[in-house]
Amino acid sequence: MNAASETAAANRERLVIVEDDPVTRAMISGYFTDQGFRVEEAESVAEARRVVRRVKPELIFLDVVLPDGDGFDLAKELQSFSDAGIIFVTRRDTDIDRIVGLELAGDHYVTKPVNLRDLLARTRSLLRRRKIERDTARRSTTITFGPFMIDLLRRELATVNGDPIRLTRGEFDLLAALVDSNGRPLSRDYLIEVVSNRHGEVDARTVDALVARLRRKLTGAGDPGVIATVSGIGYKLGIFADRNA
Template sequence: MGDSLTLAMTQSRQDIRPKLVVLDDDPVTRSMIARYFSDEGFHVREAPSAAECRTLLKASPPDLLFVDIHLPDANGITFAQEIRASSQVGIIFVTQRDSEIDRVVGLESAGDDYVTKPINLRELMARTRSLLRRSKQSSGQPSHRSVITFGAYVMDMTRRELSSKGGKLIPLTRGEFDLLAALVEANGRPLYRDFLAEVVNNRTGGGEGALRTVDTLVARLRRKLKQAEGDETLIITMPGIGYRFGRVVGLT
């Protein structure tokens, strides 16, 4: 009886651990990340290839996926796009490729964050916990401002969806949604780029990389909103400050 109870309690603790898959073809890097996050209480599985990662994802969906861009059987960005098409799992690119183009394409296509090697494990942990915290909050209790309208759009904070009033869904990444939600909830008040960098990256005073991420997300949001409704004035640049929202916000 005692052994059964101990086993049940152990399994229960394991069930609530954050689930992480590390996709990287470098066994040293993969093992280093896996060991560090396992020691911090994560349930970690490793995959050296996109094919093996697909198998792991089908067996048990994780909460978070670390993806290297250079893989033996796929491009990591293309693979992340494939996953994002059917899942809202958190995706952080962890890669040697540090060019601005890779960063922009990675964040624009599917990623929630982008970390370059050599890896600072403590920083990677901070970003991971921030992403998981935002995911938990987004799936928790509805906000008193659960459905917001502005211009030709309806934003459902609980379901984390943006659509036109005609019902057309506008797909947003987690970073895009978080940034837009911050601007909408400020209701016209200018927000500093540093603050928005914290919203999407949890990087206080996050440096030029974090600020460029904010600018990239804003550019993507403007493009998506323009494509949906031909609207270019929803997000207004405030020189020397950051951005503000350019519409009156209503609640439903």
């Protein structure tokens, strides 16, 4: 392997597949390898622990039923030493299983038989969202805009007088993206990626509804012009944002 090939291989996103069925494991592994991922496999809880520690993946596909343990319990354990995203891929399809998985640790919950194109779309969406979160976290965490102050690390919004403003996760993520862009228009498609999360599918109407709710909350707290509509594009922050060092 030449230097260019080695660099390309090192830059591939790392994926660990934890699946005890060899046919399913090979199918998913082959598909995602062809899509440019660096794929590692594990067929048990014990092997998954070792592989995740060694590989340090960006993403884990995790079956729930494994020969030596429970995938839900393993997910909680993995989170203690890995910040990888987790997509459950399993035959357990009851509402209770889905809720437990998403509440405990999962970013998505996919049932078998697996639609590989759907799984790939979810994977790319999740990786994009996590990149946005990492990029935001690297910057200064407190930003003042108009009569408001947002703390990106603590995920808190308040007036400059210290009065807290309660936001849902989606509302906070959308507002943080607008504030971080400091007046640059953001498309609805970009904001869909920002607010996509484990609680359901997101589309342009979801973004518009979140903006409407944010406007009501921010207007009630003292400023009606925080979020401006950009015709044919999406939205932007309507006032100056000052990043605190």
